Amino acid sequence: MTPTITAFESSPDRGKGLARDMRVRWTLEELGQPYQVRTLSFGDMKQPAHLALHPFGQIPTYEDGELALFESGAIVLHLAERHVGLLPTDANARMRAIAWMFAALNTVEPPIVERSMAWIFEREQTWYAQRQAIVDERVRRRLGELSRHLGDADWLDGAFSAGDLLMVSVLLRLQSTGMVDEYPNLAAFVARATARPAYQRAFEAQLAVFLQAQAADGSSPAR
Amino acid sequence: MTPTITAFESSPDRGKGLARDMRVRWTLEELGQPYQVRTLSFGDMKQPAHLALHPFGQIPTYEDGELALFESGAIVLHLAERHVGLLPTDANARMRAIAWMFAALNTVEPPIVERSMAWIFEREQTWYAQRQAIVDERVRRRLGELSRHLGDADWLDGAFSAGDLLMVSVLLRLQSTGMVDEYPNLAAFVARATARPAYQRAFEAQLAVFLQAQAADGSSPAR
DSSP states (O other), X not given: OOOEEEEESSXXXXXXXXXXXXXXXXXXXXXXXXXXXXXXXXXXXXXXXXXXXXXXXXXXXXXXXXXXXXOHHHHHHHHHHHSTTSSOSSHHHHHHHHHHHHIIIIIIHHHHHHHHHHHHHHTTSTTHHHHHHHHHHHHHHHHHHHHHHHTTOSSSSSSOOHHHHXXXXXXXXXXXXXXXXXXXXXXXXXXXXXXXXXXXXXXXXXXXXXXXXXXXXXHOTTO | OOOEEEEESSOTTSSSXXXXXXXXXXXXXXXXXXXXXXXXXXXXXXXXXXXXXXXXXXXXXXXXXXXXXXXXXXXXXHHHHHSTTSSOSSHHHHHHHHHHHHIIIIIIHHHHHHHHHHHHHHTTSTTHHHHHHHHHHHHHHHHHHHHHHHTTOSSSSSSOOHHHHHHHHHHGGGGGGTOGGGSHHHHHHHHHHHTSHHHHHXXXXXXXXXXXXXXXXXXXXXX
């Protein structure tokens, strides 16, 4: 049975691959696992049927037989544990790769999401520019620490792992800001990861969903 | 060999148990595992010796023989995987408990941390009150979703797990705001968890460190 993930019917990022289904798609592509996608509108996401799968009414979810999971970090970990390719076999190296997964999601992503949320919801406010400078400093502190750790290595700890995959996914949220480019080794890290065929396939797949929704929207005389 | 964790020499929360070493202490107590603590000043945390253990210069870290880990979520997962008591044995239930760990750290904690950071760094700013109302709404949305999921159950998914432990740790950061009390089932969930003897032991242990630092500080004529 092919597992099913959920994704936006029409991604708010307009196909830039920043929605969290992309992390799961990329993981599945790295591991060579087939999957199918069920797309949801914003309305669908808040319906009881979806809330039973995802208590916070978000995407992605993952269904495989009896198992239903939410939280992209957990889905990536589940897949990386079940299939060979995204976690080292040595027990200590495996845990360090998992530590980088948590670092991506609990240390690096939060200030980046805070920055994006402020841009979306507060950019008409009088305080926006002054306050965003504070948040930018917080983001840059994390980027600086990450850059110092990475040094001239290709990946965060040995071979490419689920930790790199999530860290790059998080850094991509800064793409439109140019902030990652201030750290050449981080920019190279992101470029190296997104050049991977598995990333490219995942990106194309999510873009196809967006373009299809847009075409359907354009052809609908009711909207 | 007894594992070593790091913690603040003098916790900025003044012994309220909100620093992230508490999550690891609580986990170790639930699992009946001994540990020792190395305390660090803010200065120590930014020195090369600590940065080699924790690239972001924070606490806690975890050292056990050849293994050195950072990120409290990863340390909790590592311990819960190695010892019986905080993850179900059934594979699917185990992954769902892990999903709740990620939900605590990547979905519920970020707006709560954003709220605290604004209180610490922006409360003298002209925009503080107006903006904090926006952030509060974001926090309440998550609390409402969590409350709806919990319903009248004791724990998030079956028996008490590492997912409950991290979720309660995150909700405790709201303690001084009274926001959790707006959701009686969440308040009961937090009360149920913090009444556990393992939580109590961990709380006392971190408080003892703070009180000791305070006493040492008071007796030092140079400060």
